[in-house]
Amino acid sequence: MPEVPLYSVQEIDETWNPQMMRIVQAAPIEANGFKIIFDHSPDLFFLPRLRCNRLRCGGFFIRKQLHGFAMMLYKQVFVHGQPQTVLYFCNLVASPEGRHKGMLYRMSDFFLEDLPEDIRMGHAVIMRGNVAARRLLNRFHPRYPNMPYSRIIGAWHVKNILLLPKLPGRQEISVRPARNDDLDTIVELLQQEYQHRLFGPVITKESIQNLFRTLPNFNIANFFVAEIGNEIAGLCCAWDMAPVKRNRVMRYGPRFKVLKRLVDFWAPVIRYPKLPDEGKAFKDVTILEYAVKDRNPKILKALLDAIYRVYRKRGYHLMIFGHSANDPLAKAAKPFFYQEVISDILIFSKSRQFVEEFPVDALPYIDMMLL
Numbered sequence: 001m002p003e004v005p006l007y008s009v010q011e012i013d014e015t016w017n018p019q020m021m022r023i024v025q026a027a028p029i030e031a032n033g034f035k036i037i038f039d040h041s042p043d044l045f046f047l048p049r050l051r052c053n054r055l056r057c058g059g060f061f062i063r064k065q066l067h068g069f070a071m072m073l074y075k076q077v078f079v080h081g082q083p084q085t086v087l088y089f090c091n092l093v094a095s096p097e098g099r100h101k102g103m104l105y106r107m108s109d110f111f112l113e114d115l116p117e118d119i120r121m122g123h124a125v126i127m128r129g130n131v132a133a134r135r136l137l138n139r140f141h142p143r144y145p146n147m148p149y150s151r152i153i154g155a156w157h158v159k160n161i162l163l164l165p166k167l168p169g170r171q172e173i174s175v176r177p178a179r180n181d182d183l184d185t186i187v188e189l190l191q192q193e194y195q196h197r198l199f200g201p202v203i204t205k206e207s208i209q210n211l212f213r214t215l216p217n218f219n220i221a222n223f224f225v226a227e228i229g230n231e232i233a234g235l236c237c238a239w240d241m242a243p244v245k246r247n248r249v250m251r252y253g254p255r256f257k258v259l260k261r262l263v264d265f266w267a268p269v270i271r272y273p274k275l276p277d278e279g280k281a282f283k284d285v286t287i288l289e290y291a292v293k294d295r296n297p298k299i300l301k302a303l304l305d306a307i308y309r310v311y312r313k314r315g316y317h318l319m320i321f322g323h324s325a326n327d328p329l330a331k332a333a334k335p336f337f338y339q340e341v342i343s344d345i346l347i348f349s350k351s352r353q354f355v356e357e358f359p360v361d362a363l364p365y366i367d368m369m370l371l
């Protein structure tokens with residue numbers, strides 16, 4: 001019988017979900033005093049499969065025991081205005097016993113050795129302050145020639161907006177939930193926005209209809225549209241991802257601890273639900289997509305205001321809004337009270353020259369369903 005190798009990386013699928021979830025629970029992401037788990041149970045493959053054309057999941061084994069994994073998604077996205085297949089590397093995690101074993105080196109052969117020739121690059125995000133993950137970049141070893149070069153090309157800001165009581169502002173732009181006959185305009189606005197973004201997704205009417213069929217509690221009314229005159233001037237898509245993903249803070253950072261004490265004290269007065277204890281999930285709604293005419297932040301602000309009101313009434317803690325650093329549209333979220341988490345966006349490729357010379361001439365886009 002052939003001997004089982006000490007370390008190996010092998011393709012794994014949904015049958016490994018329970019073991020994968022155990023590893024995630026034992027290995028929270030650590031950054032700036034926070035410890036957080038993105039809990040995708042029961043199926044860690046659900047969103048990644050939905051958001052790409054092809055998915056590979058590499059399991060890191062010590063003998064026959066799974067000790068880590070990562071996913072590589074083949075996504076159809078825009079790069080310099082042209083749709084192409086680009087990799088997205090995510091969900092990297094190692095059990096405490098699986099660390100310091102060169103897992104990423106071993107994974108580089110698995111994920112990058114036999115890449116189709118037309119795939120030149122990939123991208124990924126690393127939460128700022130996640131020292132362990134950051135230290136893995138641009139490490140090389142003569143035995144692992146597939147280790148990629150990488151370069152940080154931007155940042156993705158996630159604003160966790162607390163749905164506290166708000167002084168009623170003037171509502172100059174009317175906002176309503178979308179109807180089926182708005183779908184063509186929604187698709188058009190999203191296409192206009194994303195074709196100019198770096199890694200902007202290729203959106204079609206069918207791709208959105210597919211989300212209606214596949215995602216739990218998701219339909220046309222998850223899109224909010226802003227109207228100016230009788231025309232749709234913008235849209236925002238908001239979804240409670242709880243059936244497929246929950247954000248669990250296992251340890252709060254010192255500043256958030258103070259905030260939690262304060263908010264919990266005033267919770268009954270301000271009619272706000274107490275913030276979850278460590279380990280429990282937030283009740284949150286995520287802004288998945290947005291596009292507004294002329295990239296006008298006022299229109300986006302009206303949309304966010306409307307969604308804020310709807311979900312505050314429903315007893316939610318947070319509205320989660322992500323944007324590229326330096327995006328002028330981010331002005332729309334400035335007036336809210338939020339805690340911000342910043343992640344660096346990196347590109348990677350086996351060609352050093354490609355990485356060094358890659359022009360970053362557009363705002364990068366990161367898929368909030370995969371974060």
Ligand SMILES: CC(C)(COP(=O)(O)OP(=O)(O)OC[C@H]1O[C@@H](n2cnc3c(N)ncnc32)[C@H](O)[C@@H]1OP(=O)(O)O)[C@@H](O)C(=O)NCCC(=O)NCCS
Nearest residue numbers: 027028029092093094098099100101103126131132133135
């Ligand atoms: C990121 C992760 C997979 C790395 O595991 P790994 O591949 O086994 O890497 P190592 O444990 O060998 O760590 C890599 C380097 O970071 C260093 N490091 C690890 N944790 C650190 C910390 N908290 N502070 C400073 N350095 C740290 C290690 O010492 C090592 O550096 P060295 O080789 O120069 O000594 C693992 O830490 C993990 O699962 N973290 C939780 C989930 C996560 O953050 N995923 C990444 C999302 S982008």
